[in-house]
Amino acid sequence: MKDTNHTIKTISSNDYRIQEGIARGTEIEIIVDGKSIKAYEGESVAASILATGKRSLRTTSKSYEPRGLYCAIGICFDCVMTIDNIPNIRACQTFVRNGMIIETQQGEGKWRVEP
Amino acid sequence: MKKIKPVVVIGAGPAGMGAAIELVKADVPCMMIDEAPRPGGQVYRQPPTKFQTQEKYKLNSEQKRGKDLYTQWLEVKDKVNLLSSTSVVGIWNEKEVIYSSEGISGIIEAEQIIIATGAYERPVPFPGWTLPGVMTVGGVKSFIKTMFVKPGKQAVIAGTGPLLISTANRLHEIGVNVMAILEAGNPPWTSGAFSKEWQEVDFAQDIANDLEELKGNNIPLLFNHTIFEAHGKSEVTSVTYGEVDAKDWKPLNDTKRTINADLVALGFGFVSNTELSMLAGCRHDFHPGIGWYIVRNEMMETTVPGIFSVGDGALIGGAIIAEQEGRIAGIKAAQNAGAITAGDAEKYFEKHLSRLHSFKSFRISINEATAMRKGLLYLPKVETLVCRCEEVVFSDVNTAIKEGAGDLQSVKLLTRLGMGPCQGRNCASSMGMYLCETLKKTPEQIGRINSRPPVKPVTLGALAKMINAEEELSNPFDAITAGGRI
Amino acid sequence: MKNADVIVVGGGVIGCAVAYYIAKKGIPVMLVDEPKRGRATSASAGGLWPLGESIGLGCGVIFHKAMIEKGLIPPDSHVPPQLPKTFLDFAIQSNAMFPSLAIELRETSGIDFEYEETSLLFLMYDEGDVAFAKPLYANCPCGRSRIDWLTPNELRKVEPAITHNVLGALRFNGDNQVNPYALSDSFREAARKLGAQIITHTEVKGIKVSSGRITGVETTTEFIGCKYVVNAAGAWAAQIAKTAGIELPVYPVRGQIVGTEALPDIISACISTNDCYLAQKKHGEIIIGSTTEEVGFNVGVTPSAIKELTAGAIRAVPFLEWVKVKRVWSGLRPGTADEMPILGSVSGLEGYINACGHFRTGILNSPLTGLLISEIINGEKLSIPIEPFLLSDERLNGSITSNHKVSVFSQEQQTIIISIKGMTCEGCVTNVKKTLNSLQGVTKFEVSLGDHQAKISYNAKEILPDTVIAAIDELGYKAHSPLAAKCIGL
Numbered sequence A: 001m002k003d004t005n006h007t008i009k010t011i012s013s014n015d016y017r018i019q020e021g022i023a024r025g026t027e028i029e030i031i032v033d034g035k036s037i038k039a040y041e042g043e044s045v046a047a048s049i050l051a052t053g054k055r056s057l058r059t060t061s062k063s064y065e066p067r068g069l070y071c072a073i074g075i076c077f078d079c080v081m082t083i084d085n086i087p088n089i090r091a092c093q094t095f096v097r098n099g100m101i102i103e104t105q106q107g108e109g110k111w112r113v114e115p
Numbered sequence B: 001m002k003k004i005k006p007v008v009v010i011g012a013g014p015a016g017m018g019a020a021i022e023l024v025k026a027d028v029p030c031m032m033i034d035e036a037p038r039p040g041g042q043v044y045r046q047p048p049t050k051f052q053t054q055e056k057y058k059l060n061s062e063q064k065r066g067k068d069l070y071t072q073w074l075e076v077k078d079k080v081n082l083l084s085s086t087s088v089v090g091i092w093n094e095k096e097v098i099y100s101s102e103g104i105s106g107i108i109e110a111e112q113i114i115i116a117t118g119a120y121e122r123p124v125p126f127p128g129w130t131l132p133g134v135m136t137v138g139g140v141k142s143f144i145k146t147m148f149v150k151p152g153k154q155a156v157i158a159g160t161g162p163l164l165i166s167t168a169n170r171l172h173e174i175g176v177n178v179m180a181i182l183e184a185g186n187p188p189w190t191s192g193a194f195s196k197e198w199q200e201v202d203f204a205q206d207i208a209n210d211l212e213e214l215k216g217n218n219i220p221l222l223f224n225h226t227i228f229e230a231h232g233k234s235e236v237t238s239v240t241y242g243e244v245d246a247k248d249w250k251p252l253n254d255t256k257r258t259i260n261a262d263l264v265a266l267g268f269g270f271v272s273n274t275e276l277s278m279l280a281g282c283r284h285d286f287h288p289g290i291g292w293y294i295v296r297n298e299m300m301e302t303t304v305p306g307i308f309s310v311g312d313g314a315l316i317g318g319a320i321i322a323e324q325e326g327r328i329a330g331i332k333a334a335q336n337a338g339a340i341t342a343g344d345a346e347k348y349f350e351k352h353l354s355r356l357h358s359f360k361s362f363r364i365s366i367n368e369a370t371a372m373r374k375g376l377l378y379l380p381k382v383e384t385l386v387c388r389c390e391e392v393v394f395s396d397v398n399t400a401i402k403e404g405a406g407d408l409q410s411v412k413l414l415t416r417l418g419m420g421p422c423q424g425r426n427c428a429s430s431m432g433m434y435l436c437e438t439l440k441k442t443p444e445q446i447g448r449i450n451s452r453p454p455v456k457p458v459t460l461g462a463l464a465k466m467i468n469a470e471e472e473l474s475n476p477f478d479a480i481t482a483g484g485r486i
Numbered sequence C: 001m002k003n004a005d006v007i008v009v010g011g012g013v014i015g016c017a018v019a020y021y022i023a024k025k026g027i028p029v030m031l032v033d034e035p036k037r038g039r040a041t042s043a044s045a046g047g048l049w050p051l052g053e054s055i056g057l058g059c060g061v062i063f064h065k066a067m068i069e070k071g072l073i074p075p076d077s078h079v080p081p082q083l084p085k086t087f088l089d090f091a092i093q094s095n096a097m098f099p100s101l102a103i104e105l106r107e108t109s110g111i112d113f114e115y116e117e118t119s120l121l122f123l124m125y126d127e128g129d130v131a132f133a134k135p136l137y138a139n140c141p142c143g144r145s146r147i148d149w150l151t152p153n154e155l156r157k158v159e160p161a162i163t164h165n166v167l168g169a170l171r172f173n174g175d176n177q178v179n180p181y182a183l184s185d186s187f188r189e190a191a192r193k194l195g196a197q198i199i200t201h202t203e204v205k206g207i208k209v210s211s212g213r214i215t216g217v218e219t220t221t222e223f224i225g226c227k228y229v230v231n232a233a234g235a236w237a238a239q240i241a242k243t244a245g246i247e248l249p250v251y252p253v254r255g256q257i258v259g260t261e262a263l264p265d266i267i268s269a270c271i272s273t274n275d276c277y278l279a280q281k282k283h284g285e286i287i288i289g290s291t292t293e294e295v296g297f298n299v300g301v302t303p304s305a306i307k308e309l310t311a312g313a314i315r316a317v318p319f320l321e322w323v324k325v326k327r328v329w330s331g332l333r334p335g336t337a338d339e340m341p342i343l344g345s346v347s348g349l350e351g352y353i354n355a356c357g358h359f360r361t362g363i364l365n366s367p368l369t370g371l372l373i374s375e376i377i378n379g380e381k382l383s384i385p386i387e388p389f390l391l392s393d394e395r396l397n398g399s400i401t402s403n404h405k406v407s408v409f410s411q412e413q414q415t416i417i418i419s420i421k422g423m424t425c426e427g428c429v430t431n432v433k434k435t436l437n438s439l440q441g442v443t444k445f446e447v448s449l450g451d452h453q454a455k456i457s458y459n460a461k462e463i464l465p466d467t468v469i470a471a472i473d474e475l476g477y478k479a480h481s482p483l484a485a486k487c488i489g490l
C-alpha cells in the first residue's frame, strides 16, 4: 500500500474531464438542481455531472442515503435522477441534450400527475 | 426459394459482432439490437462519435486485439440492420422479441435468436458499498474509456482477477492516484510464470504486460487482501481493508487498516446476463465451479431450438472466446436457415471450434480463480444493505431465515429482496450463496430469483404503442428514430 | 408415518386460510403445497370488491367489452354478467371480516397484510358506461350509503391524476384492497404459530380412498394418513379431485397483469374501467389488470394484452404514459362456469371437502371460505348457508353459466321518494297518479299534496327513477330526487 496517510489531493480546476489528447465537439448547457452547467454532446448525464465533482445523484426513499454511479452500464439503477420532470431515469444511460433539466432525486421523486 | 427471416442478434459486443459477421457472409438477413448508442460491447466500447481521441487511448492491448474484429465488422455493417440505443425488454412465447427505444416499442416474431448480452460484475456486499464513489471496475473502465471523465482522484481497487490490474493502469494513465490493488486471491497469473494452457492464450501476454506496467506505475498489488468497509457521509472518503484467509477469503479482522480514498473500484468476477434466456424458457443448470449456466450444445444452441446463447452472457470467458462463440452460432443459424449446406458449415466451424477448444482449460481456470469464496460473506454487518434497490439489510434476511424461509423466492416474499428495478442482479448471487451456506442446501434447492419481463426499463406509453415490426411497416427499421445507426 | 386429522392440498390464499381457521379450532392440520407456475394468489391484484365484482366490474366488464368486440355478444348489451344474490351475500360477509382479521393476523403472525379502505371507482367514459352505471346506482343492492355518483368535478377533487375525459364515476364505498401475498403469508404463518404443519415444495400426487372414505394422500415423497382432505389446489383442483374419482368443473382462466415502478401516493381508490382496473399498493406499485382467457395452463404474457392494458391505464390516468413498467406476468384463476366457488363435501366420498373454484374473488372470499370449512370439519352450525356452493349435478353439467337468470338486483323491489313542486290541488295529485299508473314497472305509489312528494315503488329491471321524473316533469310540475338528479344532470 502506498503511504496510508496520503490525503486526497484537491483538483484545482473544477473539472474532472481529461483534457489531454481529446477533443469533445459541441458544448451545450444543462440545468442541474437549478444551476446551469457545461456539457458536451455525446456525454451521459452522469458524465457531465461527475465532471463537476458532484457524485451523489439521488437519495434513497427508505433511509435517505446518498447514491451515485455504481455499475455505469445501466443494470443497477442506483444513478437514477429526475430528468425533464420524470423520476427514475438512469443518468449513466441517458445522454445530455441542450437545456435538459436534471434534479437530484429525493426518494421516489416528484411526478407531475395532473392531466 | 423461401424468404429467410432475419436472425435476431441481441447484443453488439464481440459475441454479437462475431455472429453478425458470419450471418452476413452467408447472406442471411440479420437484425441486431443493442442498448448502447454504438456497437462494441463492454470491452470495445467506444467514445461518442463527436469525440476525437488520440491514438494512445486506442492502443491498449484489448483495443488492438479488437481491431481485426472491428475491421471485419466495418465490411459487413451496412448489411446488418442495427437498432442501436434500443433495449430488448423481453422474449415472450419463446421467440417473440420485444424491444423498446425512446417512447415506442415493437415486436419481432423471430425464428432464430442469438442472445449475446454479456455480463455484469458480481456484487459483494460490505458496509459502505452503496456510497457514491464506490463503483465496479468494469464500470470505471467503461466510464473512462467512453466519457473521458475521472470518477475520482484517489482510488483503491478491490476484488479478484486480471481486470483489476488493467483498471489500475488506466486510472493511473488519466491521473488518478491508485493507492493499491487489493487482490483477494493469489491467482496463477500473478506469479509471472504461466502454465502451458495459459501461454496458448493471447490473454496471458496481455496480463504479463499489464503487470509490467503496474510495476512501472508503482502501484502496490496486495494478495489475499480485500476491502472491509467504505466510510463517508455523502460519498466515500476512506476505506478500511485488511488480509483475508487464503483458503476461503474470510476477513482477518485484526489486520484492519484505514486509508483515504474517494474512489473504490470493485471487481469480484462476472455474472452472466441470463434474464432473456430464462424468459425464453432455456434450461439453466448449476455447476459447482462456475455457478448457474445455460445448457448449450457445441453449436451454442440452447435447449430451445433456434435460440443460441453466446459470449459472456452464456459463460464467462472474455472477448476472444465471446467472438468465437458468436461466429459458431452465426454459422449454425445460417445452416438452420438453409443458407449454407451442412458440409460448408462444417468447414467454417472447424477453425473456431478448435480455437475454442484450446481455450477450454484456460476458461476453467479463470472461472475457478475468480469464483466467489464464501469467506467474503463475513463482510456485511447486520445493518449492511444486501439489496441496494429495496434497501433490505442483512439482518432482514436472517430474520426471514428464522421465520422459515428456505429459498431465495421466500426470502424475496418476506423481505422484498430482489423486487426492485435491478431484478435481483445485485443481490441474488451473494444472498443465494449465503442461503446455501446457512441452510446447508444446494443452489438448486435455494433457487434463483425468476426474471420477469421487462428486463430493461420501458414505459407504459411505449408498450401501449407497440408495433409489429413486420406487419405494420414495410421497413421495420424506420420505426426506430432514436440513436444513429452506425 | 406422518399423519394429521386434516390435510389441506394447496397453499394459495384459500389453502392458507383454511389451515388457519382449522388450526384456530385446535384441530391437527397439515398444509401441503407445491408452488406451481401461475398460482393465482401470487398473481392477483388484491382487490376486495364484493359489490364491484358482483355487478360485473373489475375483470368482468373488461371481458364483457372484449366479447362485444369479438362479436360474441350483441353491442347493445351494456351490462356484463352479474352474479346471484347468494354470491353477493357471501362476498359481503367475507369482506366484513377483514378489518378485525387484519388485527388478528398481525398479532398472531407478525405480518401486516396491508388492508386499505380505498373504495372502488367505476369511470364512465361514454354514454354506454353511463347507461350501465345508472341502474347500478339507482338500485344498489346494499343500500344508498354504499354507492356515490361523482360528477367530473367531484372526481377531479378526490383523484387529481384521473383523466378529465370522463362523464363521471360511480364510487363503491366499502370495496377495498389488501396485499394478496401478504394476506396469504399471514394466514400461513399464523396457522403455523397455532400448530399447523406446513410442508412446502411437495406435490400431492393423489388422494387415497378406501371403501368410500378418505384414508390419506400420497405425496412425491411419502404417504400421509388423514381423516379429511381439503382440496384447495386452485386451478389444479380438478386434477387432485380426479385421483379420488371426483369430477370437478374447475379450469384455469388466465389473467395477465402489469405492475409499474414504485410511485409516491398518487391514486387513493381502486379504479375500474371497461379497459382495465388499477390499484396502487402500499409500496407504491400500481397494478393494472387483467384479461380473462382460457388457454389451459399456459402462463405466458401476450403483446396484444399488454398493449391493451397499458393503453387502458393511460386512458384512465394519463401521466402513466411516462411511468416505467416494472413487470408483467400472468396467473391462473381457478375458474368455474357459473363464477361461483365450489365448497363443502360431496356425496359418496366421506372426508373429502372442496375449497376451490374461487375464480376472480379468491382473495376477497378467503376468510369466509376458511371459516366455513373449519365449521364443517368441526361439525358446527355454519355461518352462512352452503347449499348454493355445493357441487351439484347442474354445476357439474355446466348447465349454469355466468349469465345468471337471477342477478343481484332482481329480488330487489326499489322504492324512492320524489319531491314534486307545483302541485296545488287534488286535481294535480290525480294527474300525477294517472301518469304513474301508466308507467310500466311502477308497482306502487303514494302521492301527497301536503308533503309535495311521491313515494314510488318500482321494478328496477323495468324502469329507472329518471324516467319517472321525466314523466312527471312533462305534466308541467318540477320533480326531483337527490338520487336521480345526478343521473339526469348528465
Ligand SMILES: Cc1cc2nc3c(=O)[nH]c(=O)nc-3n(C[C@H](O)[C@H](O)[C@H](O)COP(=O)(O)OP(=O)(O)OC[C@H]3O[C@@H](n4cnc5c(N)ncnc54)[C@H](O)[C@@H]3O)c2cc1C
Pocket (backbone or CB within 6 Å): A073, B010, B011, B012, B013, B014, B015, B016, B033, B034, B035, B036, B040, B041, B042, B043, B044, B062, B086, B087, B088, B089, B116, B117, B118, B119, B120, B121, B137, B138, B139, B141, B142, B273, B310, B311, B312, B313, B318, B319, B322, B455, B456
Ligand atoms: C462493465 C464491464 C466492463 C468490462 N470491461 C472489460 C475490459 O475492459 N476488458 C476486458 O477484457 N473485459 C471487460 N469486460 C468483460 C467483458 O464481458 C468481455 O470482455 C466481453 O466484452 C464479452 O463480450 P460479449 O459480447 O459476450 O458481451 P458484451 O461485450 O458485454 O456485449 C453485450 C452487449 O449486449 C448489450 N445488451 C445487453 N442486454 C441487452 C438488452 N436486453 N437489450 C439490448 N442490448 C443488450 C449490451 O449493451 C452490450 O453491448 C467488461 C465487462 C463489463 C460488464
Ligand SMILES: Cc1cc2nc3c(=O)[nH]c(=O)nc-3n(C[C@H](O)[C@H](O)[C@H](O)COP(=O)(O)OP(=O)(O)OC[C@H]3O[C@@H](n4cnc5c(N)ncnc54)[C@H](O)[C@@H]3O)c2cc1C
Pocket (backbone or CB within 6 Å): C009, C010, C011, C012, C013, C014, C015, C032, C033, C034, C035, C036, C037, C038, C039, C040, C041, C042, C043, C044, C045, C046, C047, C048, C049, C202, C203, C204, C205, C232, C233, C234, C235, C236, C237, C240, C254, C255, C256, C257, C289, C290, C330, C331, C332, C333, C334, C355, C356, C357, C358, C359, C360, C361, C362, C363, C364, C365
Ligand atoms: C390476474 C389476477 C387478478 C386477480 N385479482 C383478484 C382480486 O383483485 N381480488 C380477488 O379477490 N381475487 C383476485 N384474483 C383471483 C384470486 O387470485 C384467486 O381466486 C385466488 O388466489 C385463488 O386462490 P387459491 O388458493 O384457490 O389458488 P392458488 O393461489 O393458485 O393456490 C393453489 C396452490 O395449490 C398448489 N397446488 C396445485 N396442485 C398441487 C398439488 N398437486 N400438490 C400440492 N400443491 C398443489 C399450487 O401450486 C398453488 O400454490 C385474481 C386472479 C388473477 C389471476
Ligand code: FES
Pocket (backbone or CB within 6 Å): A068, A069, A070, A071, A072, A073, A074, A075, A076, A077, A078, A079, A080, A090, A091, A092, A093
Ligand atoms: S450506474 Fe448502474 S444503472 Fe447507472
